[in-house]
Every structure is written in structure tokens, then in C-alpha cells.
Amino acid sequence: xxxxxxxxxxxxxxxxxxxxxxxxxxxxxxxxxxxxxxxxxxxxxxxxxxxxxxxxxxxxxxx
Numbered sequence: 001x002x003x004x005x006x007x008x009x010x011x012x013x014x015x016x017x018x019x020x021x022x023x024x025x026x027x028x029x030x031x032x033x034x035x036x037x038x039x040x041x042x043x044x045x046x047x048x049x050x051x052x053x054x055x056x057x058x059x060x061x062x063x
Contacts, residue, residue, distance in 0.1 A: 017043075029062060037062050 021043070028034055038059050045054040 025060075034062060 025039070025041070029039065038061055040059050041057065043056045045056075046052055
């Protein structure tokens with residue numbers, strides 16, 4: 001396995017997830033679809049090809 005190619009592929013995936021997720025979060029806030037002053041978020045990373053389930057949870061205070 002080429003470690004450099006693997007690392008670049010993982011970084012590309014994470015960049016795509018980060019950028020698209022940020023856009024979606026900003027969209028729902030901008031459109032006023034959030035109830036209250038906080039936004040509770042959960043991101044779940046899974047794979048169909050490996051026993052992978054990683055969950056990240058965070059609460060964001062809204063402006």
C-alpha cells in the first residue's frame with residue numbers, strides 16, 4: 001500500500017465532508033430552521049466494508 005496515496009485519499013474525503021457539512025449547517029441556520037439558540041449536531045462515520053462506527057457530537061451556540 002502506498003501510504004502517501006492513502007493519506008491523500010483520506011484527506012480528500014475529510015475535506016469534502018467538512019466543506020459540505022459546513023454548508024448544510026449554515027443553510028439550516030440561515031433559513032431559520034433551527035429551534036432555540038443552540039444546534040445539537042451528530043456526525044456518524046460508518047463503512048460498508050469494515051467494522052467502523054465513529055460518532056462525534058457537539059452543541060453549537062447560534063449567533
